[in-house]
Amino acid sequence: MDKSSSNRRRFSRPLGKRGYRKLVIISSEGAITEPGYFGIFNTTRSVIKVKCVKKKNASSPREVLARLDKYLRQNGLRNTDEAWLVVDKDKWNDGQLNLLYDWSQLKENYGLAVSNPKFEYWLLLHFEDGSGVSSARECSTRLRRYLHDYDKVLDPRRFTREMIQDAIMRARSRDIPPCDDWPRNTGTTVYRLTEKLMG
Numbered sequence: 001m002d003k004s005s006s007n008r009r010r011f012s013r014p015l016g017k018r019g020y021r022k023l024v025i026i027s028s029e030g031a032i033t034e035p036g037y038f039g040i041f042n043t044t045r046s047v048i049k050v051k052c053v054k055k056k057n058a059s060s061p062r063e064v065l066a067r068l069d070k071y072l073r074q075n076g077l078r079n080t081d082e083a084w085l086v087v088d089k090d091k092w093n094d095g096q097l098n099l100l101y102d103w104s105q106l107k108e109n110y111g112l113a114v115s116n117p118k119f120e121y122w123l124l125l126h127f128e129d130g131s132g133v134s135s136a137r138e139c140s141t142r143l144r145r146y147l148h149d150y151d152k153v154l155d156p157r158r159f160t161r162e163m164i165q166d167a168i169m170r171a172r173s174r175d176i177p178p179c180d181d182w183p184r185n186t187g188t189t190v191y192r193l194t195e196k197l198m199g
Contacts (some may be wrong), residue, residue: 021049024197025077027068028052028086029059034119036154041197048197061087061096065103082109084193089116089182091135101181113190116180122190123147125167126159130174133186161198168195 015098028034035052042050043117054072055063064085077083085100098115104112115121117136127146133139144150160167171191175183182189 020080023049023051023078023081025068025071025081026050026193027064027071027084027157028054028119029054029061029064029088030054030119030152031059032152035084035125035126036121036130036152036195037106037119037159040156040159047199048054048165055152061085061092061100061194065100075197077109079109082111084111084113084188086113086119087115088118089114089124089137090118095117097182111177111193112182113188113193115188115190116183116186119188121186122152122167122171123187125170125188129170130186164194164198167191168198 005143009068012075019084026034026038028038030053034053038050038052041048047055055067056065058064059069064087068085072083075095085104087100104110117139120136120139121130121133122145124133124139124146128142130142133142140150147154168191171188174187175189175191179189187189
């Protein structure tokens with residue numbers, strides 16, 4: 001197999017003999033981009049199943065948390081599963097994000113991933129190091145250098161395992177020292193969730 005075709009290979013891991021797939025529930029600010037991205041990790045051979053709970057026009061931190069709380073009340077969560085909140089820093093104040101951070105500290109299998117200024121910064125890191133981005137507008141402009149027709153909808157074939165590993169490495173290198181809650185400057189903690197999804 002030539003190198004170019006192996007780079008386009010969808011990543012998956014053999015299920016083996018394990019009957020139960022770990023479930024990761026994600027409630028995100030966006031109803032299109034984030035679920036589209038995290039859906040990449042749902043393959044029939046994956047040992048992890050990703051479930052995104054979403055609702056259009058309900059994107060405030062409080063609404064993102066309420067949506068996840070409702071899902072967990074109705075469906076429960078095994079100790080081996082995880083629940084994550086994924087939001088942008090962009091327009092939300094520290095008090096709003098503290099609400100999510102406090103929730104994420106309630107249980108070991110709860111998590112919070114924040115992108116500053118927005119989730120598209122995480123996407124940008126799949127292509128470059130993201131230096132010099134200081135606003136949501138700059139982030140979108142830079143991302144369109146690589147995804148020319150980007151308009152919230154993602155083509156999962158554009159993101160290979162190698163690109164995702166590069167994005168994790170780039171995001172981690174910006175998170176020094178690692179923040180406890182969310183990046184105060186340009187950066188993202190989505191890599192912490194993605195590392196878990198990669199296995």
